Amino acid sequence: MEELxxxxxxxxxxxVLIILTFSIGLAIxxxxxxxxxxxxxxxxxxxxxxxxxxxxxxQLTEKISVVGFTAAFYFLAKYIPWQIPINIWTTIxxxxxxxxxxxxxxxxxxxxxxxxxxxxxxxxxxxxxYTTALRVSFIDSFITWIFYIPAILIGFHPYxxxxxxLFMLTYQFWLHTEIIGKLGWYExxxxxxxxxxxxxxxxxxxxxxxxxxxxxxxxxxxxxxxxELHTPNYGLTKPINTINPIKVHxxxxxxxxxxxxxxxxxxxxxxxxxxxPGWEPKK
Numbered sequence: 354m355e356e357l358x359x360x361x362x363x364x365x366x367x368x369v370l371i372i373l374t375f376s377i378g379l380a381i382x383x384x385x386x387x388x389x390x391x392x393x394x395x396x397x398x399x400x401x402x403x404x405x406x407x408x409x410x411x412q413l414t415e416k417i418s419v420v421g422f423t424a425a426f427y428f429l430a431k432y433i434p435w436q437i438p439i440n441i442w443t444t445i446x447x448x449x450x451x452x453x454x455x456x457x458x459x460x461x462x463x464x465x466x467x468x469x470x471x472x473x474x475x476x477x478x479x480x481x482x483y484t485t486a487l488r489v490s491f492i493d494s495f496i497t498w499i500f501y502i503p504a505i506l507i508g509f510h511p512y513x514x515x516x517x518x519l520f521m522l523t524y525q526f527w528l529h530t531e532i533i534g535k536l537g538w539y540e541x542x543x544x545x546x547x548x549x550x551x552x553x554x555x556x557x558x559x560x561x562x563x564x565x566x567x568x569x570x571x572x573x574x575x576x577x578x579x580x581e582l583h584t585p586n587y588g589l590t591k592p593i594n595t596i597n598p599i600k601v602h603x604x605x606x607x608x609x610x611x612x613x614x615x616x617x618x619x620x621x622x623x624x625x626x627x628x629x630p631g632w633e634p635k636k
């Protein structure tokens with residue numbers, strides 16, 4: 354078992370390097386394309402820098418969170434009396450499960466404002482390119498791992514779960530672009546840039562749609578799928594109008610604090626935290 358895990362670590366390390374190189378290549382191609390189309394201007398560069406700055410902040414704390422939830426996974430696994438064997442097929446099965454769990458994590462993040470508080474950062478950019486993929490709150494990785502505990506409880510080895518999560522998150526990078534159009538039959542099964550553009554749209558028809566990471570079948574199954582009918586208006590329904598990375602990170606927390614201050618009772622305060630974004634108590 355240990356030899357198999359070591360081999361998987363070596364193989365995954367190589368795959369991650371290949372994916373990272375490919376991702377950087379995609380970003381360079383996209384930037385050159387945007388230059389060619391004369392889409393690059395001071396405002397757009399500012400938004401790109403804001404996303405990159407948010408990414409840098411997140412990287413400063415990522416190792417702490419990764420070490421923490423990795424330790425939690427291994428700790429929980431010790432108390433599971435059964436373990437699913439590690440092979441290529443069970444790894445694929447684990448990836449499917451993690452993708453399913455991510456769908457519900459993602460959907461809940463959009464419906465519970467306390468969780469939307471950190472996830473909204475990813476949606477706050479009014480532009481959509483590969484820098485948008487980097488705009489993820491440093492708080493994200495301290496919370497989202499909780500949604501993957503069921504995979505440990507079922508009996509998947511923590512390392513396989515971590516690999517599945519890494520694969521799922523890495524897959525999403527290439528979705529954040531406008532330079533790739535619709536992809537025909539592939540879209541029937543897998544998530545694509547077209548479908549993820551919809552997810553980042555603030556148009557009413559696009560709100561709370563296409564939560565999937567790798568597969569689009571979950572959205573089709575649970576009624577949250579939406580085709581791209583026109584180029585979305587990106588960002589939040591109420592734009593934050595700032596490229597300051599500190600404000601980008603904390604503006605929704607400030608908004609929640611303001612709402613909690615005006616709550617008349619515990620029920621209203623709870624509503625501001627647990628209800629969907631935009632919820633207001635009945636007059």
